[in-house]
Every structure is written in structure tokens, then in C-alpha cells.
Amino acid sequence: MNDRPPKDITSNCPLVCSNISKSYGQRTLFRDLSLEIKPGEAVALLGASGSGKSTLLHCLNGIEPVDEGEILLDGIRISHMAPSELDNQRKSKIGTVFQFFHLLPTLTAFENIELSLQLTGVPQNQIAPRVEHLMKRLGIAERSNAFPRDLSGGEKQRVAIARAVAHQPKIILADEPTGNLDSESGKTALNLLKAVCSEENAALLMVTHSEHDASVCDRQLVLEQEKIRTLG
């Protein structure tokens, strides 16, 4: 198809961004920022409040446009892509985990996980086994019919992780996934997230405030003064 974005065959990385910049009015969040995440790699992104971590995550997700530079998702240029095509790329190649879970309150745990598979058009007969497998793997199989209001914070985040990985995306973008959990639940959730990403061969980019959480990842980056630098 002629209108399909060209695949950059020189890169096998799920996410590559080169020289991206983003400003809000006079305030520049990042400038000429470049980043490459390899398949299965877990990367932590640290930074002070207001440094632009979440905005960077939104830009990588395609929700917010960058002012300059290019973003390649699984080798496909998504910066300046048409919204409908961006939706297709996002729902098939990205999984997202939020600090506040953002489960749909009117769907059961099972239905919330099922949603991302339905969005990518997975045949109905393959959905249930996949969801059941993930729920079992994440220890929430018994909570299948529970609505989010009946789940604990840790359980909600496990459902959110299952939803993020269910459709086997190339990369998981996690925005402070432990930020709304107690330390024990946070630790469990993080370990599960890391393990599941590894099993599914999905890369992980996790925004966090916690150096401890960041230490679990393969690489730690810090966003400060409009640039990214590698820790250690």
C-alpha cells in the first residue's frame, strides 16, 4: 500500500527517537533529545517533577506531537503521522501502564484485559485463553469477574499490566507504575512488570521518581536541563 509509512530496515529497535524537541510557549522541556531502546530492554527514566518525563512519554506514545525530530516505532516513523494511522500503530505496538491504573470502572477485570486484544482484532476464540493465561501469571485469576471498585490498588495495577502486555506490544510505556501503591505492592507489581516484559520480549520504558525502582531496569536515564544523560 502506497500510504503505508516506510519501514526503516536499518533499525530493529522497538523505539528510536532522534533530535526531538518539545516546548510549551517559552518553556522548553527537552531539546535535541535522542534515545534508542533495544528489544526486551528495560529502561528507567528519572527526573525531577516538571522536568518533562511524562510529556516525553506522551510524545513517544504519539499522543502529543514533537516540535522537531523523529520518532521511529518498530522502525516506522510515527512523528507527523496521520491520527488514524497513529491509533493503529499505538494499539498494536505499545502497551501503557499508568500511575492511577485507569481501568474502565464499568468493565470487569477480565473485560479490561480483553479490551486491548479486541482493539487489535485478535479473533474471539483466542482472546479468552490469552487473558486467562495472563491473569493466572499475574495472580489475579480469581478476580476475573470483579469490577475495579472491588479490587485493591495492587490488583488494579496487575490488571493494568496484563492489559498492557496482552496484545504482545513491542514496547511498554509505564508512567510511575508504583507511584500509587504501598512499598510492598509496588515491589510486587514492578517485579511482575519486569518479568512479564521479559517473557513477552517487550521493551520497557518506565518513568519513575524512585531510584530503587530504576535499579531494577537494565539502564537508567535522567532527564534534566532539557537533555537526557545516562546514570552510572
Next chain:
Amino acid sequence: MEIGKSNLNLIAKLASRLMLRHWCRNWLKLLATCLVVSLAAGLYIAIDIANKATVSSFESFTDQITGSSDITLTSSSGNLSLQDIASVRKILINSETELFPVFESNIQVASPNTGVEQLLVIGLDFYALLNHVGRSETKEASSKNDDLTSSIPVFRETMDTRNGFYCDASTAASNDWQIGQEIAFIVNSQKLDLKYLGSFPTNGEKDLSSRVIVVDARKFANILDQDLTYDRLELLVSDLDSEHQILDILSENKAKHWIVETQRQRKSTGESMTQALRMNLRALSTLSLIVAAFLVFQALDSSVVKRHKEFAILHSLGSPRWISKLLWLSESLLIGIIGGGLGIILGNLLGRLSTGMVSQTVDTLYYFSNNSGATISKSDLFSTWGIVIAVCSLAGWFPAKLASKMPPAQLIRQDSKQSNYKSHHYWFIAATSLALSIVGYLLPPLKSSSGHSIPVGGYLLVIALIGFFVSIAVLCLGYLGSSTPFLSRFDLAAKLGVSQLRNPVTRHRLALGGVTVAVGMTAAMIILIASFEMTVKNWIGNILQADLYIRSKASGSLHSDARMSAKTVQGILYDQRISNSSTIYSGRIRYDGLYTTLTGYDFKYASDYNTLSWFKAPMSPTSLFTPGYAVISESFQERFSKSVGDFVRLEFPDQTAEFQIIGVYADYGNEQGSIGISQESYKKYTADNGIRGLALHLNDSSQIEHLATELEEKFPSLSVVTNKWLREETLRIFNSVFSVTYALKAAGLFISVAGLGSMVFSLLLERFKQVGALRMIGVSGNMIRRAAIWESAAIAAFGSLAGILLGQMLGLVLIYIINKQSFGWTLQFTQPITQLIILCAGIILSTALVAYVVANRILKQPIEREE
């Protein structure tokens, strides 16, 4: 609770920082809420204006000339003769009073320039009027008569013109009449030329109504070659004592057929004539206000829920609860003040429109009305504004009370979508409504002074049924969400949208209630109108069996008194192509002090062609021809509680006659009822030989059109119409009668769709973060739009279903209880399935469209960040 200076400062700060800033940020929502309130208030005011216009048409003509006339004397049957007028003069010879004999009739402009074809002709005794002016001048009467005396010289100079007439300047201008010009008119079956003499002098308080011309009664009767009779005699007295004195004298000396009324009584008679119509309009306009209150409640409740945390934080910091309650109430007040104010402007604009439509209805049903009374006093405007503000405050009070009662910790923790829904509240409302509906069903109607029944039980039943159906619909709403797994097989957007109904919030319930009520009321009106239409169609199919119908061109509405002379009718019947014919005689009479119609039937024709639809047929058809027997219409039966076997005593100018009722027939053209007697009896008692209508049967049906054209050419003052045309015309009039209800239906539907739109907007705003999250996991904007459409369309569909069921019940109540008791007509229940389907489809599609637009707007906003 003590409002000290510090508290006042706190309130001012909180008001400016919390309320004003909130509304400045959400100005569109504030504007939408205010517009909905203003629409409801506008509709309420518009109906009020239209109602006032209807009643004002009954004000006596002499009010416009002499100020207010005080006493009116009429005849219970037919007109007042010159002998009657002379008798009154004789009786009151020593009293301080002035007498103004008046007749009223319809007249048609032979070649009108504008759409104004029918006019009202008022005949006066110009000398009596001149005497009155003379007395006013002598007494140097109050300034209100200055205009009258200043314009009188022109009147004095021209009043002796034999064929002259006066009218107001606007009527002359609209018809392009010049002073001195001869204008061709048709009155009864005669064509005549009258000379326009100028504007008629009035007392300066009011102009002469448009669509009215004034002539000298004596000269006018002379031109028409008719005996001079008057419709009424108006008496002007100097003070209240004189009025009492004259009333006493008249009651001691009056003839049996005279009816003496004060101006107040006459006005109330006029009001009572349209009571049923006005009551129904008022009920509908009040309903629109209730629906608006629903919407205001919805808007304020959403505002309260959305800002629970804000106020919980304030409470935690020690701010008194009454302050937050006060702030909520001031929000409602603000909406009421702005919405009510806009409503007044809108109401005045809508008033002109609705007055036109109500006038059309009234013209068709009763008499020629005019729009000059289409104004509303300042006190009425302010009281309506007050009602709107009170309704808004009440709508804001409930959520404010709930918010102020809730512990701050719970408020902070509470998810904004959770509500205080308690199913047992709705079970209670449903059970109470059911009990009330039984009471309403059993409650007998109240009888008004006009003889009309006020179906209080029927209205109670309507309210109770609405309460019952809305409660049951709300209780069932949760089950609608259960269809999510089923629907998700077909469309993922359906899963996202309909799943929201698994745990419905207050806004869902309110929107559902609004749709149920709006669809229910509209469906009931559709059923009523369709049933009426079907019944009337069948009825006219029965009564209209002749090939041609002839009447005077000047006859228009029900109470038009235009007649044809016997000579004219003989001229028509001379034609050999006519195989059979029938005449009809009728006139307005008073029975039990109330207006009704006396009809002289050609019972032989009625029996041969079976043109009377009987509810209770006479035991023997031959008894119809027996003097002393009468038949009555169903409305007469209901209005005067008379039935077969009872007697009716009628006062005629020369004698009193008593008739025994032997049958009851259907007459859907007259809600005031009618008594039918043989034509011989009619002519004998009333001395009225004028023929109202003539029906002709032809030997050869191919000659119908040809003969109609021939007769119209030969008798230009007559209207000759075919059976087909008359049937179509009857249905056209029928549609005119219901024209006002179409506007009300449209307003009701607009409000319900606006309510649903407001619901979708508020819900999507509340779920803004959720929408953002969905976008981040790859849900497309298109799917979010479709989900919003599914959610609102599901409520619209469910509400429509509940509304249709409610409409069926309300239709039964309207047809068998309210209509039967108000108008006395038995209607055949008809199910207009196509129209009901179109109604539901219209609601669902409009809602889907509104949801699409709202979702689109929400999606254009940038995704909220959690930093």
C-alpha cells in the same frame, strides 16, 4: 448560624474564587443550562400570553368605545327584537343608564388584497352613541374620553351615510382602502357595497380591534332588507350603586328569555368557553417547566458531584457547611435569574408565534379572536421570573443538601461517578404512584361554573403514571448494562458505551426520566390526535353523504350566524338535476345560562341517509318527527348531565317549551353541545327562517363539478363545495385546531434531546481522564465517538420504549377520562404505529447526532496530564 463580617468576607472570597472561576472556565455549560431554563420559561410565558389573548377577545366591544360597559342583556334564544329594546327602555326610564344595542355578524371582503378575508361586523345605534358623547362633553368627562370627543366631529359629519362603515386604520391600510371608497362585501348570501368612512372614534385606551368594521345597525338591516334585531344590549351606568339598582329593577321586570349579566359575569362566560383548551395548554407548559427543572437539577448535581473534593477540602479546613450550601444555592439562583431573564425575552417572541397558533385554534373552535390582547403585565412577568428562580433554587437545593451532609473524608475518597442512588426510594415512588393512580381513576370530575367538567382525577392519574413509569424505568436501567457482553460481540464501541450503564449515575437516571416523560407525553398526544382524526373521519364519512354543500360565503366559524334566505334556496332547488336535498337550521341559545346550539334537523333526510351517528338511538325513528321530542349531542349530555328520558326546558322570546330527550348522537364539531329538534318546531319557536346550510344530491354524479360552477356563478355570495372538498376542508380545520400542540411537541422533544446532550457532555467531561487513558492504549477517536453514541442512544432507546408504554397509558387516560370529561366526546382509540416509530427513531437519531458532536468536541481538547 451567625453571618458576621468575617463570614461575609469568606463567602465573598469563596464565591469569587470557587463559583465565578468555575463558571468562567465552564461558561459554555452555564450558557447551555441557562438556555434550557430560558426555553422552558419562554414557553411558559408564551402560553400565558396566548391564553390571555384568547380570553381578551371576549371583552365587550363597547369597552373600546366607552370604557367599560357594565351590564349586558341578551336573549336565551335568537336575538333581541326592537320590542325587547323598547321594553328595557321603558323599564329603566327613570334610571341613570345609557343603552347601547349591538349586533355582531361575520362579513367577508369580496376581493381581499390580503389574507384577511373574514371580518367581524359590529352594528351599533349611532344616535345612542352620539348621545353618550354629548353627555360626556356636557359633563366635561374625564380625560380618557378626550380622544373620543376630538375625533367625533368627523364621525358626526359622516354617520348619516346610508351604506357607510368605519374600521381601524390598520385594517384599512392592510386592505388598501381609501376614505370614500366603496368596498364590496358579502354578508349572509348577499353581496353589498359599503363606503369606507374613516377610523372609528374610540376612548383612547384601546384602538378598535383589527378585523372589525362598525356600521349603523338600523341602516345595515335596511340595506340587507332584514328585520332589525340585536345580539345584545349593553347598559352603561354611572356607579356601582346604580348598577345594583338596575340589576334589581331588571330582575323584577325582565322577560323570561332575557339573560342579564354584569361585565364580570360575561367575561367569565367567555373564559369558561375556552377553559378546557386553556387548561390543557397550561398543563403542557407547566410540564415544560418541570422538564427544565429536571435539567437544572441534572446540571447542578453534576456540578456538585464534580466538585465534591473541592468542598470536602473546605470542610476539612473548617469552613462551615452552611457556606457551601449557600454557595450552591447562589449558583442555582444565578441560573434562575439569567435563564428566567432570557426566558422573558424569548417568551415574548414565542408569545407572538403561539398566539397566532392559539388564535387559529380558537377561531376554528369558537369565534374570531384577535391578537391585541397578546401582552403580559409586568407583575405576571415578574411572578413567572420568580417561579423560574424558585424552581431552579429547588433543583439546586437537593444536591447542595446532600453535599453538605456528607463527611469530608467520604467526599474526598468518593469516586466522582458514584451516586447516592437507593433503589428502595424508587420502589417507594413507584408504589406511591400506583396508589395515587388508583385514587385518580376513582376520583370524579369537578364541575365548573361553565358546566364543563374539570378532570382532576385524570390529571392526578397522568402525574401518577409518569411517576410510576419513570421509577420503573430507572429501576430497570442497570439491566440495560447487562447487555454489554452480548453487544461487544458486534461492536467494541458498544462494549465501551453500554457498559457505562452497568453502574448508572444520577445523570443517566435523570436523562432517562426526561426522555421517558417527553416521549410519553408526545406519544400520548400523537395517539389522542390520531384517535380524534380517525373518529372525526368516520363521523364525517357518515354525515357528509350529499354531492354538494351550499352555505353563505360569510359563514366561517362555528358561531357564524350567516344564513341563506328561503328565496335563494328555492332558486337553487329549481334545478332539475337535483334528486334530493336537505336544509339545516341552527342558532346559538342559552340553556341553564350557558351557550349551546339549537339545531333544526330534517329528520326524514337524516333517517333516509343515516347521517346521525347514534350513541343512543331513539326507540322508534318515527318519534323524531313528534313535536315535544328532542335529541341531544354527547357533549350536551356530559355538560348538562341530561340523558334519554330527561326533559329540557328552553326559553324562547314568545314562550317556554319543554322537550323530552329520546336519543343521543355524536357531534364532534361542537364541544358546547347541541339539541336537535325537528325543523318545524325550530321555525315555530325561534321565528328564525334563515337556512344555515343546504345539501344536494344529484341524479348524475358526473354533473357535480359542473353544477357547482354554475351555482357559484349564479349566486356569487354562496359557497358551493363538493363532498370531496368539504371532507378535505374538515380535515384541514382539524389540523388547524391542533396546530398549537405541534409546537409544544417540538419544544418537549427539543428539551429531551438537549437533556440527553447535556448528559453526554457532562459524563464525558467527568470521564475526561478515562478518555485520555483510552486514547493512550490505542482506542481511536472514532471509537470513542461511537461509544458515546452507543451510551446515549441506549438511554434514548430505553427511554423511548418506556415512554411509548407510558404514552399508551396516558393515551387511554386522555381519550377515555380527560377528553371525555372535558369535551364530552367518545373517541375511538387508534394506534398510529408509523408515527410512534418515527418519534422514537427521531429521538434516538437526534441523540446520536448530539452525542457525536459532543464527543467530537471533547476529543479536540488536549489530553490531561497527571504531572
